Amino acid sequence: MGKTTNNLLLAGDKAVSCGVSLASEIEELRIIKELHLRTVKELGVDPSVVSSFLEDLEQLLKGIAMMKELTLRTRDYLVSFGECMSSRIFSAYLNKIGAKARQYDAFDVGFITTDDFTNADILEATYPAVAKRLYDDWMSDPAIPVVTGFLGKGWKTCAVTTLGRGGSDLTATTIGKALGLREIQVWKDVDGVLTCDPTIYKRAVPVPYLTFDEAAELAYFGAQVLHPQSMRPAREGDIPVRVKNSYNPKAPGTIITKARDMTGTVLTSIVLKRNVTMLDIVSTRMLGQVGFLAKVFSIFEELGISVDVVATSEVSLSLTLDPSKLWSRELIQQELDHVVEELEKIAVVNLLRRRAIISLIGNVQHSSLILEKAFHVLRTKGVNVQMISQGASKVNISLIVNEDEAERCIEALHRAFFESGDLSKLLIQPGSGNGSPVPVNVEN
Template sequence: MKFGGSSVASAERMREVADLILSFPEERPVVMLSAMGKTTNKLLMAGEKAVGCGTTNVSELDELSFVKELHLGTLDQLGLDRSIIYGLLDELEQLLKGIAMMKELTLRTRDYLVSFGECMSTRIFTALLNKIGVKARQYDTFDLGFITTDDFTNVDILEATYPAVAKRLHGDWINDPAIPIVTGFLGKGWRSGAITTLGRGGSDLTATTIGKALGLREIQVWKDVDGVLTCDRNIHPKAKPVPYFTFDEAAELAYFGAQVLHPQSMRPAREGDVPVKVKNSYNRRAPGTLITKERDMSKTVLTSIVLKSNITMLDIVSTRMLGQYGFLAKVFSIFEDLGISVDCVATSEVSISLTLDPSKLWSCELVQLKNVWASIYSLLISFSCQ
C-alpha cells in the first residue's frame, strides 16, 4: 500500500491512513509513504536559498521553519514524542549549513537533502501505529537493499535489489512480525554508496519493485484522485476514472504526460505479473483503476488523453541525407553520447523530426541543445563530403 504526499499531509490525514490500513484486518501489508504534503518542494527551495544565504542565516530560512513546524506540530497533534525526529532535523540543518558554506548544491547533495522528508514521515507514522497497538517497523529504502545507479536525481534500480529486499523483509517478518513502513523513492548508489532518488513520483516505482520482490498478491497505489482518469481534470473537469488498464497502456500514458503514475513503475509489476490498483485515499469507496497484463479490448475505442508540456522539438532538414545510409544511426548516437532521451520520431528522405524528453534535459538545457546542434551540423558536413 503506497500513499502519496497529499494522503499523509497532516496529523488528521495520517490518522485516516492508519484507519484505512486497519480496514483490511486480514492483511499485513507493506506500507510505503511519501514525504508529508509539500515537504519535498520546501526542502529543494531551502537548498537553493542556502547557496546564497550564508551559514549564520540557514536557521532563519522560511522553508526550513515550515518543515520543522509541520513535522513537530504533527507529532504534537498525534500525542507522540518530538524526539522521534530531533536527530533528523539537526542533521538537516547541518546539511543546509554545509550547502551555504560551499555555496553549491550538487545533484548528489540534492538527493541527500530531499531524503529527509520521507525519513521523517515514515518515522512519525510508525510511531503512530505502534501507539494505537499495531506493531510496525520503519525502513529507509537506502538501507533496505535498494541498489541503484549513480545518476543522481534520476537513477535506475539494479537487479540486485530484488533478492536483497526480499531477504531483508522476509527475514525480519519471520524473526519478529511487524508491518513494514518504508520510505519511497530513495536508494543507494552501487558505486558511491550515497543516497540516490528515482526522480519525482518515483515512490510508485519503489512500490512495484517491492511488489515484484516479494511476489505480492496486489499493489495498491493510494492517491488523491479516483483512479487513472480519461484526462487531466485541470483540463476538463468532467474527466472520469477508467476502471481497467493494461500495464502497457498505463506505462505509455505515464510516459507521455499522465501524472497519476511514474513512467517506469509498470515494468516491475508487469515482470512479476502483480496487479496494480490505483485508489483514492480521500474516497476509499471509489472502485479505482485496476491495471493488469491483459483486459477486454473488444469495446474499447479510446482509453485516455494526455498532455505533455514543455516539449523540445528538433527538425533536422537537409538534402545531404538523400540516399545516404547510416545517417539515422549516427544522429541517435549523438543523443546517446549526451545522455538525452528521445520521445517521438518522424522521418522522411530529407528530414528527421523528433521530440526530446524534458526530464532528461538538465538545467543547462541551452548548453545541451547547442552541443546537439554542433554535433549534428558536423555530421551533416561529413555526409556532404562523402
C-alpha cells in the first residue's frame, strides 16, 4: 500500500486545478480505489472496512475542487485516509485468520500533537493517554492493537495532524515508551541501517549496532530508513530499537541503544543529503563585532527557515539550507530571493544552489584519521570540498560538495573506509601505555 500517500497528495493537487465534476475522475483516486478494493478481495476481507472511506475521500476531493484550495490542515486530513484504510484492512485480516486484533486511529487513542500541520510534534500528554487506553482495553478484552502510523490530533484545533513523512517510526517509538516495552522493532525493506544508500552503491552492508545519537544524525542528514525524530522517545525511555527487514526476517538487523563500545569504531555510515542550498555571508563589520551572528540567525528565525550546517571564520559565515523541507517548489526561488535580500542589508551574500552534504557518521575521536582519509580520497577524485562542519556533534563530520559529484564521492569513500581493510592498522588502542600502534578490529 506504500504509494498511497503519494497518490493522495497528487489527487489533492489535481483537485485544486480541476472542476468539481472532474474530481471523481482523477487518475490517482481511481488507482487508490482499485488498490484497496483489490486488496480486500484478495485477502477475503469485507469491503465495508474501506468503502465508506473511499466515498468520503471522493467527497473531500470534490470539496477541494470547489474551494480551489488545499490548505495544510486539509492536506493532513487527506493523507490520513491511507493509514486509516490500511490499518483496518490489516486488523480485519488478522481477525479472519484467528489472531484477535483491534484497530485504533492514533488521533483517537491519545496521540496529542502541536497544531503544526504536516510536521507536528508529539506532546508529553500523549504518553499517559496512550498507555491508559491500550492497557485498559487489553485488561478488559485482550487483542493485538493495530494503530495508524504518523497521525495525531492537534491539541488546540482537535484536527488530524501528521508527524511528517516516515512518521510511523515515531508512532512506534512513542507507543514503546508509553508502554515501557523492553524492545521496539521497526520493520523496513532493508536489512537494517546500512553503511550507505544501497541505491547509490550496491556493496553497502548492514550496521549491526548504533547509538541513538548516530541514528538521529543518520536520519536527519538523509538516511531514509528512520524518521529524524523517531529516536527521541526510545532514548528518553532507554528502550533499544531493532531495525528489521520484512522481506528477510532472519537477518539480525540493526540494534540501536543509548551507548555502545566505540573503541574500535572509525566510521559507521556515510549519508548523502541532496538538493542543498549553500549561503556564503561575508562582512568586514563582523570582525570583532558583538551580535553579528545573532542578527543573521534572527533573520532566519523571522522567515521560519531552519539551518542545517554552519561554519564560521573571523569575517564570514557559511551555512546550508534545505528548501525541499520548507517550501513548495513554486516558492523556493521566491523565498530564497527574500532571504538574500534581508541578509544583504548587513553583509555580502553569495547563494550557491545544487549542493550536497556528505555526512560521515562515526567516532569523532578519530576525526584526524577520518578527515585525512576522506580528503585523500576526494583529492584523488578531483573533488573540491566547499565547506566542512565538525565539532558540535560527537558523531558527525559533514562535507559540502557539488551535487553532481556526490554519488561518486560516496562510492569512493565507502571503498576506502569499509572495503580497504587497512584502517585497523592506523588505530592506537587507548591505554596501551607505550603509545605503540596496537591493531584493533574495526567495527563495520
